[in-house]
Amino acid sequence: MSNVRRDFADDLLAFLPVGLSLAECRQPMSGFVEVVAKVAERRAVDARGLTVRARLHLPRVARSDGTVGRRVALAEVIRSARHLSADIAAIRGLVPSGEIRGLDDLRFVVYDDDKAFAVFSHLHYLRSARPGSLNFALVDRSSGLPVALCSATPLDWRRLGGVLERRFGVPPREVWDISRVYSFQVAPHSAISRLLAQVRRWFRRERRDASLLVTTVDPNMGFTGTSYRAANWQEWLRVRPRPYLYLNRQYISPRQLRQQFGTTNKDELRERLGVRLEISRAALLDSSIYCWRIRGATETVPSSELHRLRR
Known part of the structure; x- marks a missing residue:
């Protein structure tokens, strides 16, 4: 959370319940969506786009029962906002x-x-x-x-x-x-x-x-x-x-894995990529x-x- 002041981050945690779940994060009216909106405003990015990116990356850090820690979820939102801001800057002339x-x-x-x-x-x-x-x-x-x-x-x-x-x-x-x-x-x-x-x-x-x-x-x-x-x-x-599937903490599709590594076999990919590949x-x-x-x-x-x- 280095790019967000700690007191701001602590304030955001109050919107997220203990036992936050992926199911709740999918809801259009939830504390998670409110947190995303506040981070998006601070980073001057599209809240809707940030919400979808964060939802895509939350399963990487979610437990098998679908719950995710509040601080971990907030860290994913902030990280996604940082990447989205850089992506917008890269094609500013088309925005x-x-x-x-x-x-x-x-x-x-x-x-x-x-x-x-x-x-x-x-x-x-x-x-x-x-x-x-x-x-x-x-x-x-x-x-x-x-x-x-x-x-x-x-x-x-x-x-x-x-x-x-x-x-x-x-x-x-x-x-x-x-x-x-x-x-x-x-x-x-x-x-x-x-x-x-x-x-x-x-x-x-x-x-x-x-x-x-x-x-x-x-x-x-x-x-x-x-x-x-x-x-x-x-x-x-x-x-x-x-x-x-995630490579270096970023979502990657099976199609992209096949293009880059010639296979979508998880065992082969784990052997080649080690901890860089997460499922x-x-x-x-x-x-x-x-x-x-x-x-x-x-x-x-x-x-x-x-x-x-x-x-």
Whole structure:
């Protein structure tokens, strides 16, 4: 906590209960969220972005029963704020700062790949961009700066593709994954829903070979899928959780591990990386797969009939 005055840190601890849990940290109205907001204000970073980053890294320090020490949780929030501040500074020229009065101030564009890569690699909570993506954005009409962005990537998850074909009649080659979504603090209400609707229209017009958009919503980050449901996406599947992985105290995805080390086998990675690799122990929630047919209505699936997919 070297970058935060000790008396300030002690004041923040009063907002966190003894026996703090990951479940409580996921709640939109909680002492944890209030603490994040105060740290974000002090560091001049987006509270929403900081909240998601902190939630991603708390499982690293959580006990197997899902509880986490108050001081440890606060240290993770402060560390995440420091990294987020550095990431914002690294791409300052792409960060919008003016007032956006409403959706009419924004224009839909197919966005520059290099700029999208910079935004997703620094500000998306996973801090990575997916190669081979098409990138879209709502940009400020005055400055041309992005306000909300997303990436669409050809589906490369074989098991999901197989289920979509068997249960819904959609060939995997016709499926595109909304693999990254990010909105800046200045984004007006419903910006993501508007962006997704424009992306669907673009695919309907430009890609006759595409018939379905999919995305994964992880409730462990506090995500609820509201923006997708507002744009008429439907939950079709659920995904069993797997532990989060961390390299040098930073989250790393299995895809990134495979790219860097040629394997996702935990035993091999432990042997090579030692204590640099950490694996979360607490139970995590299922993720949801939301789908949206590019042409025509998207059928609903009763919650009792949702297939549970294994990664």
